[in-house]
């Protein structure tokens with residue numbers, strides 16, 4: 001089976017639309033979403049409904065968790081908090097009901113899916129260092145865990161001894177004897193200095209991981225964010241992918 005994995009859309013409808021049409025060309029059997037459909041961008045409602053229509057498994061991200069009032073936004077920076085409050089105001093009970101059904105973590109087809117980290121998934125750890133990744137490897141049994149959250153495509157490889165090795169996210173055939181934590185990058189707010197939307201396809205029998213980058217109308221997304229009076233820092237970063 002061939003699946004597509006998307007994450008961190010963040011209300012960016014222009015990016016999501018292009019990614020979904022790119023995925024259509026990939027002839028996948030299923031699309032799974034790893035969370036943070038909203039927050040930052042100008043179209044949380046439209047994005048939630050597109051995800052509902054196209055995705056099979058839908059996981060909860062920290063931004064959905066915040067919108068449901070399950071985690072405080074007190075330690076967010078000002079831009080993130082402004083965007084979170086604005087986002088919450090756009091939603092009706094219909095969208096809140098959709099989000100309430102999102103799952104925290106899933107194991108399917110011998111892979112684990114989670115938004116942030118498979119150990120303590122509701123603590124939203126950022127898998128940025130080998131130290132943090134080493135604890136995360138204890139949180140799942142499958143050979144591969146796909147995740148999002150940092151918006152940076154990375155691959156951690158578990159080693160027989162010592163801390164996991166980290167490499168930049170790239171298409172590859174995972175080795176039979178290794179275990180991996182694979183960050184699939186962000187659709188709506190990439191942070192690896194490449195502004196193009198990012199997603200991954202995975203072939204569950206051949207075990208092939210493929211990264212895809214998709215151009216979208218960044219200027220259109222930015223002008224809608226400006227109209228909605230969303231923070232300038234969030235608008236600008238889309239141009240640079242950081």
Ligand code: ZN
Nearest residue numbers: 008036149151
């Ligand atoms: Zn995110």
